[in-house]
Amino acid sequence: MQVAIQGPWSPLLGRLTLSAIPYTNPILVGTFAVAALIALVVAGAVLYYKKLGYLWREWLTTVDHKKIGVMYIIVGLVMFFRAFVDGLMMRTQQAMAIGPHSPGVLGAQHGYLPPFHFDQVYSAHGTIMILFAATPLLTGLTNVVVPLQIGARDMAFPYMNALSLWLTTAGAILVMLSLFVGDFSSAGWVGLIPLTELPYSPGVGVDYWMWAIQISSIGTTLNAINMIVTIIKMRAPGMGWFRVPVFTWTTLSTNIIGLTAFPILGVVLALLGADRYLGTHFFTAGNGGNLMLYTNMFWIWGHPEVYFLVLPAFGIFSEIIPTFSEKPLFGYTTMVAATFAIAGISWAVWLHHFFTMGAGADVNGFFSIATMLVGIPTGVKVFNWMFTLYRGRLTFTTPMLWALAGLFLLLVGGITGMMLAIPAINYTVHNSVFVIAHFHCMVLLVAAAIFAGVVYWFPKVFGFQLDEKNGLMFFWSFITATAIVFTAMFALGFQGETRRLDYIFNPAWRPMLWTEEAGMMLYLVSIFYFLRMLYVSLRDRVPVASDPWGTARTLEFLTHSPVPFYNFAVTPQVNARDELAWRREHGLDKAQPEAFEPIHMPSNTGVPIIIGMLSLTLGFGLIWRIWWMAGFSLLAIIIAVIIRSFDKNLGYELKPEEVAAMERNLATASIIAEQPARTPLTEAEAH
């Protein structure tokens, strides 16, 4: 049943041969050298400071939602940087390869990237930014914040939480691996069909793309289940639905989208896999296949996915704007209703990504109107934020600036989205860089929210603030760069530049392309300030109070900074929607519990990371068609799951004396502190 493939294949190594290693490509060899150097330095430092045991016990095997969240964010930032470099490479190629007389270097006719490589760069850029940067960054933030915000000890399923992280990481590693072993897909992040079919993409690139997404999206789906259950079942006593913080509400709606939409992505990629591996004809042109069915199913997931990204961003704004306006959020109920309205409508608009397919005016009209309806709840949200700001006592800290900049990006992105939602306009600008500029306003809004959230909650987790001075420089350089690059890109879109060009045939576009390149240089400056912000903050480590901002309103700022690993020494009783603000008003925010109770905590386990790494080898085996490797990995995963289900570990208990001691000396309870080995509860103790 298996299809014939081009090129050599051996039972031992599958399609893998020495020619898969791009040792003749100077860019990739250089990248490899840098990556290997960084890996050596990190590994050397870990061994030199004898931190290997600590790393394994406290981080790699952890089930603590805060540590898992932090690791999600680290993975996201690394991938963000990688995909930024991809973006820089594309901008540079387009700045060089203009007109028939432009020179070419490194084997390219024009510029420095041959089309084959350029295509992989844009495909990797989009895939990574959406699925391996923005998604893990947001998942990380929700992981850290939501349990704290609802007064829970951890997520509902701590073990599954770790599993989600390692599945996402396995996918990210696969994408990175494609740099040095084989190629990546050339078919764009959306998987342009029929280009992804075997006859048109006979190499392993599409397989890398497909399996990396498949594995990581299982992680995302599991995380969605976890989040939904946590929010529904684990809220502190007194937190009825109308007292749930807005960020938690948006997380809930986001993960409902995640849970319902990601399986469709899994199915459509599995069908594509059946075409590529088993010779079926779901999406081929002819033989009963219909390639538009792929596009259709991809976007049934794809459009909800963009709201999967933007709703948590809205939630972050809804936390930050009230804090730095010193006012409760205006229109809480309408905010929550708008969140769910957006999530609901996002299920009925997906055809706007392929208006030009040729469906009738009735169909296009329906989807056009449905798309525009999204503007109503979005408008409600914007006005709520505006009324929160109105006559507030505003302080322009970096989180606040990121949030306000995000509102501007939302405005531009939203209005251009409305333009694109009109089929008559869409026919002229579809597949032009106007679309790229539209959605970059949106996804950069998400990036702005992520930076806002990271700066806002960082002191909570680590107990010291990120340096404001460098943070401001980072903000201004990043936002100015965004304005330069994407204003120019809108202009180019109107001039008719199509997307994904490795060669620019029209020299009239040169000024705008060079403007974009200048903006990219400014992004480089912003990265410098970001790193300096981290460096200065880590060096100075100015300790902060439990509420570092002084005006925060929600529950997570009630517990200490840094957060003890058990979150709250005593589960708080919730009295109001903005619990901390309520306690401040009633002079209760500094009150300390008198007596402690035993705290039951889950034990760490190595099973999630083992399953994660086995899914990496499973993916690798499937990509290179090394059947023994794929088979053994799958078998080992099943065995690991069975072993785990017979594991009788019931977690451990912190005695009240221990809690009291740690509350007096918080450094011993922070998430970077090493914990002594604790014996798990016995069956008898648990009953």
Add this chain to the structure above:
Amino acid sequence: MSAPHSNPLEHPEVRQASTWRYLAGFAATIVLMQAALTVTLRQHLPYTEYTLTIAGLALASLLAQAALFFGLDISRAQIWKSVSLVLTVPLFILSVGLTVWMFHSLMQRTMIMPQNMAQPTMLQ
């Protein structure tokens, strides 16, 4: 988290689980999926009957999984999950219904066939 909850075997839905239902669910799903594959490979049904047949088989296997494999019913322990599953039905109607509509419209506009030709079959 109070301690007794940590014993998974005491959760009511675990107490309700039964081995024969797992096995029956597994077997039913395999048989129904295999039937759908066979019908597809044989290609002897006319287009409309064929579509209805595999849609029916898909529905039956969904029900077999929900009722037998996952043991969803209206008991106190499971009603919550059953209701959640039912709540996804509108999404099915939206996504499948709108898809059918858009591809029907696409077919009429791009696959224009002479009047006397037979109904489109799977192979077109």
